Amino acid sequence: MKYKILKKEHLNNFINLLSQRQKVFAPVKKGEKHFVFEEVTSAAPISIKYIPTILPPKKFFMPQNETLLEYNTHEGQNMEAVVEIQDIVLFGVHTCDIAGIQYLNLVFTDRPKDLNYLLRKNSITIIGLECNDYCDEYASCNLMENALPNGGYDLFFTDLGDYFIVHVNTLAGDNIIEITRLFEEASHAQLDELDKLRANKRKIFKNEIDADITDIPALFEKGQQSKVWEDNGNRCLACGNCTNTCPTCYCFDVIDELNLDLKSGKRYRAWDSCQSEPFAKVAGGESFRKSRTQRQKHRFNRKFKFSVDKYSRYSCTGCGRCSRACMAKINLKETLTALVKEHK
Amino acid sequence: MTRDKKKLTITESEYHIKKGKIVKVKQMTEAEMFFEIALADNENLNHDPGQFVEVSIFGVGEAPISISSSPTKRGSFDLCVRKVGKVTEALHKMHVGDEVGIRGPFGKGFPVRNLEGNDLLIVAAGLGIVPLRSLINYVLDNRREFGKVTILCGCKTPQNMLFGDEIDLWQKRLDINFSCTVDKADPEWQGNVGLITSLIPGVDVYPQHTYGIVVGPPVMYKFVIKELLAKKIPESHIIVSLERHMKCGLGKCGHCQINNLYCCQDGPVFSYDKIMPLEEAI
Ligand SMILES: Cc1cc2nc3c(=O)[nH]c(=O)nc-3n(C[C@H](O)[C@H](O)[C@H](O)COP(=O)(O)OP(=O)(O)OC[C@H]3O[C@@H](n4cnc5c(N)ncnc54)[C@H](O)[C@@H]3O)c2cc1C
Numbered sequence A: 001m002k003y004k005i006l007k008k009e010h011l012n013n014f015i016n017l018l019s020q021r022q023k024v025f026a027p028v029k030k031g032e033k034h035f036v037f038e039e040v041t042s043a044a045p046i047s048i049k050y051i052p053t054i055l056p057p058k059k060f061f062m063p064q065n066e067t068l069l070e071y072n073t074h075e076g077q078n079m080e081a082v083v084e085i086q087d088i089v090l091f092g093v094h095t096c097d098i099a100g101i102q103y104l105n106l107v108f109t110d111r112p113k114d115l116n117y118l119l120r121k122n123s124i125t126i127i128g129l130e131c132n133d134y135c136d137e138y139a140s141c142n143l144m145e146n147a148l149p150n151g152g153y154d155l156f157f158t159d160l161g162d163y164f165i166v167h168v169n170t171l172a173g174d175n176i177i178e179i180t181r182l183f184e185e186a187s188h189a190q191l192d193e194l195d196k197l198r199a200n201k202r203k204i205f206k207n208e209i210d211a212d213i214t215d216i217p218a219l220f221e222k223g224q225q226s227k228v229w230e231d232n233g234n235r236c237l238a239c240g241n242c243t244n245t246c247p248t249c250y251c252f253d254v255i256d257e258l259n260l261d262l263k264s265g266k267r268y269r270a271w272d273s274c275q276s277e278p279f280a281k282v283a284g285g286e287s288f289r290k291s292r293t294q295r296q297k298h299r300f301n302r303k304f305k306f307s308v309d310k311y312s313r314y315s316c317t318g319c320g321r322c323s324r325a326c327m328a329k330i331n332l333k334e335t336l337t338a339l340v341k342e343h344k
Numbered sequence B: 001m002t003r004d005k006k007k008l009t010i011t012e013s014e015y016h017i018k019k020g021k022i023v024k025v026k027q028m029t030e031a032e033m034f035f036e037i038a039l040a041d042n043e044n045l046n047h048d049p050g051q052f053v054e055v056s057i058f059g060v061g062e063a064p065i066s067i068s069s070s071p072t073k074r075g076s077f078d079l080c081v082r083k084v085g086k087v088t089e090a091l092h093k094m095h096v097g098d099e100v101g102i103r104g105p106f107g108k109g110f111p112v113r114n115l116e117g118n119d120l121l122i123v124a125a126g127l128g129i130v131p132l133r134s135l136i137n138y139v140l141d142n143r144r145e146f147g148k149v150t151i152l153c154g155c156k157t158p159q160n161m162l163f164g165d166e167i168d169l170w171q172k173r174l175d176i177n178f179s180c181t182v183d184k185a186d187p188e189w190q191g192n193v194g195l196i197t198s199l200i201p202g203v204d205v206y207p208q209h210t211y212g213i214v215v216g217p218p219v220m221y222k223f224v225i226k227e228l229l230a231k232k233i234p235e236s237h238i239i240v241s242l243e244r245h246m247k248c249g250l251g252k253c254g255h256c257q258i259n260n261l262y263c264c265q266d267g268p269v270f271s272y273d274k275i276m277p278l279e280e281a282i
């Protein structure tokens, strides 16, 4: 295990050096409790303490609109499949969001592989940042076992007061250390500090609902006819905020767009939401998920049941974004708690 | 390393299309058109009966369409397209020599290996004949491998009948039992009148070695399956092909999901025992 130290007085220099080589994106405050990943060239605008950004890092891995093909029909159906990539560094990614990226990696590596995603992913460097305490009351990262780092990054920063202790996880991470020349060796005392912080975190981060993660599959097995889905369905406005802001939601629509010459254009994919009614329509206008109740249940099943069936992994990271963004105040922790209560 | 965006071309992309040339077009009914399509160098599609392709017309979009010909037909393949919206309308305007984009074949087709050595009771309603034709022609080209073959075919009116010429030939064949029904007859219609379910009780089956294969509009499955179960055909021997909206065909976009299954990758052909517990299946 390789640990390094970056004194806080060097952070500005660090970001600046990185940004001369690649675009650097980091959490920047946009208003009361609102943060976004935005391009930075210095440390000044970066919020080291922040709650999950409005949109998760998904927006870099799977842009909201992404060109898949460029075509030209002057003579027959001619096209090129394309991918747009950019070498970027994401600085300050929380453990829940790293877990979200890990889940997307799993989905898009699954056959048939999605080259657009995989090629782009390879051009993104991830620098994680530890949450020393809870973001807010919406988080359930401990339940989802994402409160502590678990791989998926190149470097990982933990704030220990005057300095960051930095875990070097990959060659790409090591390269950054080499190139920027701002890091020092970590001492035993500093490693002990990190251990202390983690031990303390284990005390602070408690299961946010009255259930163990291993109980969840059985809970969903029993809860398919639960009243909870109807309660949520009756309130839901089908706005799609929950799915847009979710770090693991990846459903999309595929759309053709013609240029003014009416002969050339592009085919692109755009984020879509299972909460919208036309999403699951079939021929003749029939739909197998007409009601908001059915669609709410589907969303939760995809987070806690189907993903476990398919990938042995929950596709909820516990980031709390869906609850924060919901216009109808539908709350993931409350939904799970209600489900637990029904089946106690 | 660069700060700028780079655009790469990726020919291995799953979204990459092959060019298909239309070699034959035929108006089948008012709403349905038949297309025969050849890939460059007459490359074979190498599909299984029951699989589908994504057909592209750039600037308009893509639509999943069942492959209607048997893989035993080499060098080109058949589609039958009902005009319902953007892509299908654009297809209907195409002529021999025009190009379309093809991705696929996608999905799981009929389990031909399991069907071999068994009796088949094929139930085709409406457009269901389109994917089933790929199986029927495959079975007829490998007739020895199958037991008794019964085909029941139904549609709204005699004018809606697809593949009429072929059906006339099937009717004359001695090695299959063929019955056809229409919901509403016209004065010239000589055949059966009534729902397709009405044909099933009259069929003689040995349930343990019969496969019931059903394709038709969503509303019809419940009723036909009930009749097949009444014949004591096991649930695992009832095979259906389901339709869902599809955008990617790759098990990613989420549109075609049936509870935990993706119709485009896990289906469109499913055995009834697998989907029976699923609320969203039929
Ligand atoms: C596995 C599979 C096999 C199919 N095989 C055939 C076939 O052999 N022949 C055939 O004519 N059609 C087939 N379809 C249906 C065909 O895909 C749709 O009719 C087509 O996508 C409609 O596209 P459009 O752009 O013309 O319609 P749109 O302009 O997009 O929509 C028009 C109408 O069609 C419905 N629709 C749109 N997309 C789909 C879709 N993907 N699936 C079902 N309904 C849709 C809409 O709800 C709307 O009512 C198949 C569908 C699937 C999923």
Ligand code: SF4
Pocket (backbone or CB within 6 Å): A242, A245, A246, A247, A248, A303, A315, A316, A317, A318, A319, A320, A321, A322, A323, A332
């Ligand atoms: S379901 Fe909600 S809490 Fe879970 S990952 Fe998605 S947005 Fe975060």
Ligand code: SF4
Pocket (backbone or CB within 6 Å): A235, A236, A237, A238, A239, A240, A241, A242, A243, A275, A322, A325, A326, A327, A328, A329, A330
């Ligand atoms: S954010 Fe809330 S209201 Fe909007 S679709 Fe999701 S659950 Fe429904």
Ligand code: FES
Pocket (backbone or CB within 6 Å): B245, B246, B247, B248, B249, B250, B251, B252, B253, B254, B255, B256, B257, B262, B263, B264, B265
């Ligand atoms: S069509 Fe996209 S997941 Fe099936």
